[in-house]
Amino acid sequence: MKKGFVFLFLFSSFLVYSILVYTKGTKANGKTMSAEAVRGKFLYQKHNCTACHQIYGLGGYLGPDLTNAISAKENSEIVAKALLKTGTQRMPDFHLNENEIEEIITYLKYIDETTVINTITE
Template sequence: MNQVKSSGFTKQMARNMFYGGTVFFILVFAGLIFDTEKKIPQRSNAQEITPAVVRGKHIWETRNCIGCHTLLGEGAYFAPELGNVYKRRGPDFIKAWMASQPSGTPGRRQMPQFNLTEEQLNDLVEFLKWTGNINTEKWPPNIEG
């Protein structure tokens, strides 16, 4: 009597595919991590971090600006994106806007008055200028955030 061999999928074949696929995707993931880590120094604009930028970031954090605004796409979507506000509006607009708050415009959400000194405003503007020079590869896609 002729025995017909089954040409089905065996446990050994499934195990080999699982381990082979796992190794393949680990290598792909490791390659993506390596490529990203290699590009970060060129994209981060870290060489432009000054003491004023650090102080401006401290103001950004202590005033909880991210609680309402987004910065490079991260944060709350209550108020406009500020990652590119320096390029869009310029330093004089930023300072005047901060000084005029709350605007009292009916039907508009109000930004609090933080009573920042001129030096603090300059530091915050330097921080926003620095973030505007980070290579985000056109993120966010809308210039107004």
């Protein structure tokens, strides 16, 4: 009989926990991803930026981690835009148009603003 109660308790705890987790959604720090940021994310995936860059430490190691790339320095956004426009010796030019560059920057900003790393180091 006791075992039955333990089982019931664990089962209902798990059920409540699952409902909470699955209804919470995917908002990070209460921020939803804008349509522009979503398009930027698709571009990031399409051009396989992750082959050379990490986000939250995951990805390739040829280029720098991009989690906080936009807020790292005062001119980071300008540098990022210029890099995306021309490429460098080590980073290819993806022939992105102004809109696409803007979308990728918006995506990188979204990651930057919602990052947990920021709140820990502040």
